Amino acid sequence: MSLRTVRTPVVSTPDRRRSAGPARTDGWWPWAFVAPLFLGVCVFYLWPILQTVYFSFTKFGVFGGQTWIGAANWARLVQDPDFYRAILNTLIYSAIVLLGIPVAVFLASLINRPGLRFASLYRVLFFLPYIAMPVAISLVWRMMFNGDFGIINYALSLVGIDGPHWLSTPGLALISVSLVGFWGSFGLAILILGAGLKNIPVELYEAAELDGATPWRRFRSVTVPLLSPSVFFVTIITIIGSFQLFDALYAMLGPNNPVMPATQSLVFYFYENGFIRNDKGFAAAIALAILVIIGIVTVIQFRLQKRWVNYD
Structure with missing residues (x-):
């Protein structure tokens, strides 16, 4: 009887150093x-x-x-009525400029209609004010708003209306500058909203049309909800840009305009204290206050987006 030697197979253990992958030598x-x-x-x-x-x-x-000097600049800032007037003027300007977003949605919908001829030309024409020099545009509008020989008052005189002095009348000066911002905000908004419209599937419009939806119903139920992320982005950048109002206000009204103290924005308030009065410490407090206000407004917008922005 032969005895057989039973050999246990030896299983080789893989080298852990090899299985761990190549050593990182990025340095x-x-x-x-x-x-x-x-x-x-x-x-x-x-x-x-x-x-x-x-x-x-x-x-x-x-x-x-x-x-x-410690918190003396901040104490002076919160007690200065000009600071709160500048905040109010900036909010009024921002609110008027924001009214241009619904108009931009309407114009972008018209420009991006299928089969529209010269659509690219229309986009360029609307975008030109955005890329033009703000001071040059403001000077042109300053001549148009001139109370003596401006074209706006001339057009009003044709229908029997005696136009006011737009840029030297309290209240009207801020409205005039805001209308220029309203007009100038169309270009970028139309481009961004136009890109958002192109991302909406055509099948949704076809399905809504088969269900008997009218053009207004399709616009309200398909376009507006799916375009809300683009509208939200345009709203964010428009408000941030509105809080930086300075060049149009300075070019249209000028620093020596008697209505400027009641019309100045936050940035002009900073400019006046930092560069005219040479109070740089107080101006630094104003700059930080502007940063905080913009941050608070932006956070509020992001918190409220859940109620009306649709990412589905």
Whole structure:
């Protein structure tokens, strides 16, 4: 009888070092590519913000230098009635400019109709005011709003209406500047909304038409809900741009206009204190206040978007 030797098969254990994959040898190369951008953000964004925070607690001397005065600039800011008037004027301007978004939705829907001839030309014509120099546009509108020889008052005189002095009458001056902002906001909004309209599937319109929906019903039930993300984005950038109102106000009214104290925006209020009165510490507090206000308004918009923005 022969004895057979039973051998247990030996299972080779894989090398864990090999199965773990190749060792990462990236080293410092990723940081080298990120470093220029990070350095630029720190130098041109974070450091100026930190400096502004520090300057808001100081008072600048006539010949330079800063003196630490604590929260005196902030206490003065919250007690200054001009600050609240500037906030109100900026909100009024923003509200009038925001009225252009529904008009831009309507115009974008017309321009993006299938088979429309010269659609690209219409987009260019609407976009030209956005890329033109703001000061040049403001000077043209200043001549049009002139109370003595402006074309607007001339057109009103043809129907028997004696036009007012638009840019030197309290109340009307801010409305005039706001109308220019209303007109100038169409270009970018139409392009963004037009891109949003192209992303809406045509099948939805065809299905709604087969169900007997009228054009207005299709616009209200298909276009508006699916275009709401684009409208939300346009609303965000329009409000942020409106809170930075300065160049049109300065070019149309001028710093010596008697209605300017009652018409100034937040940024003009900052300019007047920082560059005219040379009170840079107080101006730094105004700049931070503008940053905080824009941040609060933007957060409120993002919180409210759940009620009307449809991402489905």
